[in-house]
Amino acid sequence: MTRIVLENVSHRYAQAQADTLTGVNMEVPAGQAHALLGSSGSGKTTLLNVLSGLEAPSGGRVLFDGRDVSRIPPRSRNVSQVFQFPVLYESLTVVENLEFPLKVRRVPGPERRRRAVAIAERLSVADLLGAKPAALSLFEKQLVAIGRALVRPEISVVLLDEPLTAVEPATKWQLRRVLKSVQAELGATMIYVTHDQTEALTFAESISVLHEGGILQTGSAETLFNRPSHEHVAHFIGSPGMNLLRGEITDGAYRIAGQAVAPASGLAAGPCTVGFRPEWAVAVRRAGNPQAHGLPARVTALRLLGTRHGQPVGVVTAQLGGAQISLRQVLDVEPGEEVLVQIQGERVIGFRDGWRLSTGAGPSGRGASYPSA
Amino acid sequence: MLPVVLVVAFSAVIPLMTVVNYSLQDIFDPETPLFVGFEWYRETLRDPRFMAALVRQLGFSAAVLAIEVPLGILIARSLPREGRLAPVFLVVIAVPLLIPWNVVGTIWQIFARPDIGLLGASIAKLGLEFNYTSSVVDAWITLLLMDVWHWTSLVALLVYAGLASIQAPYYQAAELDGASRWQVFRYVELPRLRSVLVIAVLLRLMDSFMIYTEPFVLTGGGPGNATTFLSQHLTIMAVGQFDLGPAAAFSVLYFLLIVLMCWLFYSSVMREDEQ
Amino acid sequence: MRRPRHWLLYGYCLYLLLPLYWLLNMALRSNSDIVSRLEVIPANPTVANFAEIFTNPVWYQAFANSLSYVVLNTIISLVVALPAAYTFSRYRFLGDKHLFFWLLTNRMAPPAVFLLPFFQLYSAIGLFDTPLAVALAHCLFTVPLAVWILEGFMSAVPTSLDEMARIDGHRLAYFFFRILLPMIRGGIGVTVFFCFMFSWVELLLARTLTASSAKPIVVVMTRTVSASGLDWGVLAAAGVLTILPGLAVVWFVRRHLAKGFAMGRV
Numbered sequence: 001m002t003r004i005v006l007e008n009v010s011h012r013y014a015q016a017q018a019d020t021l022t023g024v025n026m027e028v029p030a031g032q033a034h035a036l037l038g039s040s041g042s043g044k045t046t047l048l049n050v051l052s053g054l055e056a057p058s059g060g061r062v063l064f065d066g067r068d069v070s071r072i073p074p075r076s077r078n079v080s081q082v083f084q085f086p087v088l089y090e091s092l093t094v095v096e097n098l099e100f101p102l103k104v105r106r107v108p109g110p111e112r113r114r115r116a117v118a119i120a121e122r123l124s125v126a127d128l129l130g131a132k133p134a135a136l137s138l139f140e141k142q143l144v145a146i147g148r149a150l151v152r153p154e155i156s157v158v159l160l161d162e163p164l165t166a167v168e169p170a171t172k173w174q175l176r177r178v179l180k181s182v183q184a185e186l187g188a189t190m191i192y193v194t195h196d197q198t199e200a201l202t203f204a205e206s207i208s209v210l211h212e213g214g215i216l217q218t219g220s221a222e223t224l225f226n227r228p229s230h231e232h233v234a235h236f237i238g239s240p241g242m243n244l245l246r247g248e249i250t251d252g253a254y255r256i257a258g259q260a261v262a263p264a265s266g267l268a269a270g271p272c273t274v275g276f277r278p279e280w281a282v283a284v285r286r287a288g289n290p291q292a293h294g295l296p297a298r299v300t301a302l303r304l305l306g307t308r309h310g311q312p313v314g315v316v317t318a319q320l321g322g323a324q325i326s327l328r329q330v331l332d333v334e335p336g337e338e339v340l341v342q343i344q345g346e347r348v349i350g351f352r353d354g355w356r357l358s359t360g361a362g363p364s365g366r367g368a369s370y371p372s373a
Numbered sequence: 374m375l376p377v378v379l380v381v382a383f384s385a386v387i388p389l390m391t392v393v394n395y396s397l398q399d400i401f402d403p404e405t406p407l408f409v410g411f412e413w414y415r416e417t418l419r420d421p422r423f424m425a426a427l428v429r430q431l432g433f434s435a436a437v438l439a440i441e442v443p444l445g446i447l448i449a450r451s452l453p454r455e456g457r458l459a460p461v462f463l464v465v466i467a468v469p470l471l472i473p474w475n476v477v478g479t480i481w482q483i484f485a486r487p488d489i490g491l492l493g494a495s496i497a498k499l500g501l502e503f504n505y506t507s508s509v510v511d512a513w514i515t516l517l518l519m520d521v522w523h524w525t526s527l528v529a530l531l532v533y534a535g536l537a538s539i540q541a542p543y544y545q546a547a548e549l550d551g552a553s554r555w556q557v558f559r560y561v562e563l564p565r566l567r568s569v570l571v572i573a574v575l576l577r578l579m580d581s582f583m584i585y586t587e588p589f590v591l592t593g594g595g596p597g598n599a600t601t602f603l604s605q606h607l608t609i610m611a612v613g614q615f616d617l618g619p620a621a622a623f624s625v626l627y628f629l630l631i632v633l634m635c636w637l638f639y640s641s642v643m644r645e646d647e648q
Numbered sequence: 649m650r651r652p653r654h655w656l657l658y659g660y661c662l663y664l665l666l667p668l669y670w671l672l673n674m675a676l677r678s679n680s681d682i683v684s685r686l687e688v689i690p691a692n693p694t695v696a697n698f699a700e701i702f703t704n705p706v707w708y709q710a711f712a713n714s715l716s717y718v719v720l721n722t723i724i725s726l727v728v729a730l731p732a733a734y735t736f737s738r739y740r741f742l743g744d745k746h747l748f749f750w751l752l753t754n755r756m757a758p759p760a761v762f763l764l765p766f767f768q769l770y771s772a773i774g775l776f777d778t779p780l781a782v783a784l785a786h787c788l789f790t791v792p793l794a795v796w797i798l799e800g801f802m803s804a805v806p807t808s809l810d811e812m813a814r815i816d817g818h819r820l821a822y823f824f825f826r827i828l829l830p831m832i833r834g835g836i837g838v839t840v841f842f843c844f845m846f847s848w849v850e851l852l853l854a855r856t857l858t859a860s861s862a863k864p865i866v867v868v869m870t871r872t873v874s875a876s877g878l879d880w881g882v883l884a885a886a887g888v889l890t891i892l893p894g895l896a897v898v899w900f901v902r903r904h905l906a907k908g909f910a911m912g913r914v
Contacts, residue, residue: 081546084542087542091560104550104551104553105551465664471848474850483674484670491688585852
């Protein structure tokens with residue numbers, strides 16, 4: 001398995017008006033389960049094609065274990081890919097499908113058979129070896145496709161393009177588990193592209209968030225959740241995502257509508273975006289609570305998610321000033337009530353021009369997309 | 374539904390019944406039909422001219438299929454899928470299919486003549502003897518050239534449509550596997566083309582078996598009867614002589630033969646699918 | 649990714665276009681000129697042959713006859729096939745698959761088989777030597793094809809639309825003409841293409857069922873061939889003119905051509 005590095009990769013399709021990828025820097029250590037998270041149109045497919053070699057980047061380099069492979073064709077890169085729907089050779093049996101990549105490289109018969117059977121057993125499809133794809137369910141077919149991607153020993157990286165899309169909904173979680181366990185066991189470098197954050201957050205050790213052709217942040221699920229470096233990451237991750245309100249930094253504090261909510265020492269004064277996750281704030285009813293402090297708001301809706309210690313918990317949607325916010329808490333307020341929103345000040349994150357504000361000398365602007373804490 | 378049944382009945386059933394009717398009778402003159410059972414059928418099957426026409430027909434159809442199907446596939450694979458030139462190529466390829474068949478015959482009649490035709494004259498310039506009216510081999514060559522010119526496009530267009538239904542990931546996966554050009558054809562394209570090829574082969578088989586106009590215009594069935602195939606033989610019998618009985622029997626046999634061939638081909642392909 | 653084999657494609661196109669060019673070449677030269685020398689590019693091109701066709705009633709009447717039965721055939725085929733296709737598409741009835749197959753077998757019948765019966769039939773009902781006779785005779789072959797194609801397109805339209813229209817209170821006729829037909833416009837186009845393709849090019853039946861007044865162009869051309877004193881120039885000009893309608897049809901549907909072929913049926 002290989003260490004993959006993308007160095008300042010950009011790409012523009014012929015006849016296109018603008019770059020599809022701009023200055024992408026990405027590093028995936030060998031054997032890592034890495035996810036590429038982005039909505040449609042963010043450039044995910046192009047990035048995959050650059051990694052597999054189906055497209056040669058217009059700028060920058062692609063390095064496999066330090067070797068520049070930017071111009072090397074796909075067949076010589078030892079890359080394999082699992083697609084959105086199971087892509088199998090319809091006229092060959094399952095075992096012939098599995099052996100195909102080896103047969104092409106002239107691996108002798110007995111060795112081919114051994115590897116094919118081994119991977120089939122690992123993926124629990126060994127009893128389907130003699131069947132044709134038409135007889136298999138979508139889930140089974142995708143398992144075979146994964147097997148075909150892993151069958152060659154010299155594979156550098158396995159690319160996965162939203163592999164759960166076409167399988168039956170009831171089997172999606174099963175497929176996810178199989179992928180994760182196979183990846184861990186074989187130590188395969190896997191790059192998993194998706195628009196679904198649950199898939200990304202549960203599969204990967206490290207996630208790169210792709211937006212409009214550039215990588216905003218790369219980090220673990222915990223990092224992306226607690227310390228997002230860009231508004232888009234903050235809002236995209238989490239269900240619901242981070243609340244982002246217009247505010248300002250004045251006199252060393254973050255302020256929303258003039259009221260201080262968090263300390264902001266060492267940061268330049270001026271307008272900014274104040275962000276806090278629904279999990280980091282709570283709304284308390286105003287009536288009958290004269291000592292309470294917080295930002296005034298009005299509850300607009302409740303959504304029940306379950307109970308904790310016998311109490312209903314869920315998402316409270318409220319109108320604060322001109323913005324709508326979400327809060328995850330015990331549902332002890334009613335729609336229409338006036339409430340006060342209390343935010344955990346030490347967790348608040350400020351953004352300016354989209355990027356996170358941080359104290360210290362390090363740059364926190366564009367282009368710093370190497371894995372950051 | 375009713376209009377359809379009426380029209381088709383009018384166009385088909387009644388005439389067909391008439392034909393079958395005639396085939397079982399001996400008609401010396403229009404007033405006195407005489408029932409003779411299967412006499413005409415037996416006579417037809419023993420007729421050496423019928424057998425000769427049948428053999429020629431089989432040879433022609435076999436040659437036609439052997440050339441047009443592979444060539445059609447090759448052309449379809451080299452047609453561009455997108456780009457400004459794609460529609461232009463499609464139009465050029467489709468043109469021979471829309472020319473009245475006698476014009477096709479006329480075009481080649483002129484084209485292959487050594488005196489006024491470009492092809493004929495070019496061959497003559499090379500010092501070779503070429504005359505499709507007197508030489509049997511030359512007649513057959515010209516006929517085949519003409520039919521390939523005329524109908525390969527049908528195969529090509531059908532296969533092209535079939536190929537267009539293959540989504541990109543299949544090609545991408547094969548590329549990543551490192552498959553060769555031939556392996557891509559055999560494992561990605563050919564399985565998808567099966568149903569299309571069945572249709573194409575059936576159509577060409579049927580139509581080549583029924584061919585009449587083009588060889589008639591080009592060679593008139595000659596030299597001698599070297600290029601007289603089944604349809605023409607039937608026409609001579611039915612129109613030239615007034616032997617309605619044998620002609621009718623021949624018609625029925627002809628029709629049944631085609632249906633039989635199609636059914637054989639179709640079911641052998643279907644049986645393969647079930648395995 | 650796939651590298652098209654340019655030489656094969658261009659070679660094939662050359663193979664297709666060369667005889668056509670030669671025909672044009674002949675059409676632009678006088679008969680005496682043709683017979684005397686072979687010229688790859690005509691030295692003295694003339695439009696006299698085309699003029700002959702446009703002025704001689706034998707020729708232009710023949711063109712009119714051909715066009716009329718082709719148009720008649722297309723209209724009849726469509727009118728008959730549309731309801732039938734609808735029935736096949738929407739209803740399951742006893743023996744429907746067999747009826748469908750029987751319709752298709754008509755396509756397998758050699759036209760030569762029908763020479764005799766048609767001749768007698770149409771003479772008997774007095775339709776002999778009219779464009780209508782040829783149009784109807786061609787229906788034997790074009791109607792099954794039309795039903796086949798249209799059924800495929802109609803089946804792609806979900807039956808929920810039928811139900812919605814009925815719930816909205818519309819009669820079947822309304823649904824059929826205002827909703828269904830516009831949706832299968834592409835299918836109708838493909839059908840028209842195939843009807844035209846078959847009817848315009850067919851010779852045997854067209855010849856058998858006509859004599860003097862409804863003589864189509866295909867017959868006039870072949871008669872010209874068998875007569876003595878062959879005028880290659882006029883013949884070639886007529887040939888060129890017969891190719892033009894086909895060329896026009898293909899040019900206009902060129903974008904739909906590949907898409908129409910690929911839909912459903914193939």
